[in-house]
Amino acid sequence: MCLAIPSKVVEIHDGMVIVERFGERLEVTTGLLVEPLAVGDYVVLRARAHVVAKMEPQTAREALTLFNELAEKLADDLESKSDHEAA
Amino acid sequence: MGSARATIGGIEGSLRIQVEVDSGVVSNVRLRSQRPVNSGTLLEDRPVQDALDLLPRIFSLCGVAQTAAGLAAVENAKEVSLTPPQIAARNIMVAAEALEQTVWRIIVDWPTCLDIQPDVAGIRDLRRLLRSLEGCMFKTARWNRIGGSQLAPEPIKLAEIIDSVALEATRIIFGDSDTRLADYACLERWLRQGGQLGSSVLHYVRNNGLEEFGSCAVEQLPKRPDSGFLAQQLANDADWSFCAQPHYHGNIFETGPLSRLADHPLVLELRGRHGNGLLTRLAARLVDANELVANMRSWVDELCEDRGATANGVDGCGINVIDTTRGVLVHWVEIADDTVKRYRILAPTEWNFHPRGPLTQGLRGADAWAGEALVKNAGLLISALDPCVAYELDIVEH
Numbered sequence: 169m170c171l172a173i174p175s176k177v178v179e180i181h182d183g184m185v186i187v188e189r190f191g192e193r194l195e196v197t198t199g200l201l202v203e204p205l206a207v208g209d210y211v212v213l214r215a216r217a218h219v220v221a222k223m224e225p226q227t228a229r230e231a232l233t234l235f236n237e238l239a240e241k242l243a244d245d246l247e248s249k250s251d252h253e254a255a
Numbered sequence: 256m257g258s259a260r261a262t263i264g265g266i267e268g269s270l271r272i273q274v275e276v277d278s279g280v281v282s283n284v285r286l287r288s289q290r291p292v293n294s295g296t297l298l299e300d301r302p303v304q305d306a307l308d309l310l311p312r313i314f315s316l317c318g319v320a321q322t323a324a325g326l327a328a329v330e331n332a333k334e335v336s337l338t339p340p341q342i343a344a345r346n347i348m349v350a351a352e353a354l355e356q357t358v359w360r361i362i363v364d365w366p367t368c369l370d371i372q373p374d375v376a377g378i379r380d381l382r383r384l385l386r387s388l389e390g391c392m393f394k395t396a397r398w399n400r401i402g403g404s405q406l407a408p409e410p411i412k413l414a415e416i417i418d419s420v421a422l423e424a425t426r427i428i429f430g431d432s433d434t435r436l437a438d439y440a441c442l443e444r445w446l447r448q449g450g451q452l453g454s455s456v457l458h459y460v461r462n463n464g465l466e467e468f469g470s471c472a473v474e475q476l477p478k479r480p481d482s483g484f485l486a487q488q489l490a491n492d493a494d495w496s497f498c499a500q501p502h503y504h505g506n507i508f509e510t511g512p513l514s515r516l517a518d519h520p521l522v523l524e525l526r527g528r529h530g531n532g533l534l535t536r537l538a539a540r541l542v543d544a545n546e547l548v549a550n551m552r553s554w555v556d557e558l559c560e561d562r563g564a565t566a567n568g569v570d571g572c573g574i575n576v577i578d579t580t581r582g583v584l585v586h587w588v589e590i591a592d593d594t595v596k597r598y599r600i601l602a603p604t605e606w607n608f609h610p611r612g613p614l615t616q617g618l619r620g621a622d623a624w625a626g627e628a629l630v631k632n633a634g635l636l637i638s639a640l641d642p643c644v645a646y647e648l649d650i651v652e653h
Contacts, residue, residue: 199375
């Protein structure tokens with residue numbers, strides 16, 4: 169149940185790829201991909217460490233919208249639990 | 256009003272495992288899951304087919320299994336019966352994804368636990384082959400239609416691809432194309448040959464006397480659990496507590512290959528010798544790779560041209576329990592006006608990484624070894640139980 173949160177490639181040098189998502193930067197492996205990556209590409213990670221797929225920019229934007237929605241729902245749940253505990 | 260806030264990192268979630276060591280023995284294990292068990296809410300208030308279309312976009316590793324489970328739950332709610340060829344085609348799709356995941360565990364995750372260089376690129380060709388199966392079964396680009404999509408299978412091509420899958424998977428895992436772990440003698444023979452990433456890991460386990468490491472008394476969830484019980488729990492799971500920490504009739508269970516392969520001769524033999532410790536668990540994953548290919552072959556024989564059933568506007572509740580690479584995955588849905596009203600997903604990770612589940616029970620009381628070794632050994636046990644998210648392991652010495 170690993171979520172397909174899009175990550176953006178921000179650095180490539182000396183065979184090392186750095187991706188970023190919501191301010192978090194991660195160094196990842198890309199050995200599974202056949203196609204080359206460029207800075208600005210969106211990718212999907214496995215266990216925050218391995219690129220498992222490249223993602224079209226439009227698909228990535230739609231996915232980011234979805235996961236923002238989930239973030240808001242998570243925050244709502246947490247808030248209602250806090251309210252319940254405080255009551 | 257509380258000040259709680261979920262970050263995007265919190266969405267993906269992780270497992271936080273704290274192992275406490277006292278006088279050389281693991282005295283306590285605390286497991287805290289931060290996984291988003293409420294991801295089903297993303298599907299709510301959407302037309303049913305739109306919701307199903309989202310599943311492969313939400314889940315990166317198990318999108319096929321999630322889609323198959325979601326489809327079947329919706330079909331259960333709508334009282335739509337699938338034909339045997341449609342069931343076989345979906346089974347092949349799910350098995351193909353499971354095989355890729357299983358091979359990844361063996362050649363990437365297991366070696367990583369022991370600081371052995373993994374072989375990420377080694378899986379590329381197998382992945383390409385597995386992904387070509389869909390186009391040889393379905394006539395349309397979308398296989399996730401309620402009632403099934405139009406099937407126009409190409410049996411000769413499918414058989415050729417599955418032959419190639421079998422060769423490639425066995426080559427990657429076992430080093431040659433003939434190895435089948437049919438029984439204990441086969442395992443011994445393969446280990447004597449050595450030289451593979453998987454066999455190196457099993458040698459580590461045996462050389463360090465870790466065959467029974469992680470053994471515990473947690474029982475296996477039945478292969479086909481009572482879906483009525485699960486449906487009732489999920490329907491009443493307003494606060495997601497059952498999705499977060501499931502039980503089956505009040506007891507904690509484990510799910511995965513040990514349950515699925517309980518009758519396999521090698522798994523039976525290893526259980527008799529070492530219980531459900533590390534060697535048995537790792538060997539079961541290896542056997543699973545063989546079995547998945549064999550199952551794919553048998554399902555190809557059931558394929559034929561089929562148009563699928565017609566979708567209808569029936570509302571109601573439905574459930575599906577599907578066996579995936581990590582274990583039992585459950586989807587439950589409530590539909591009204593052809594729109595998803597409520598959706599619940601119960602993933603295998605929640606059984607296997609329950610705070611009182613097989614990981615915590617298996618580690619508690621274990622020999623702690625030196626701290627560095629405990630990190631490796633616990634890492635292997637975690638990998639054998641196969642979480643679908645990253646984990647943080649913290650060893651605290653008292």
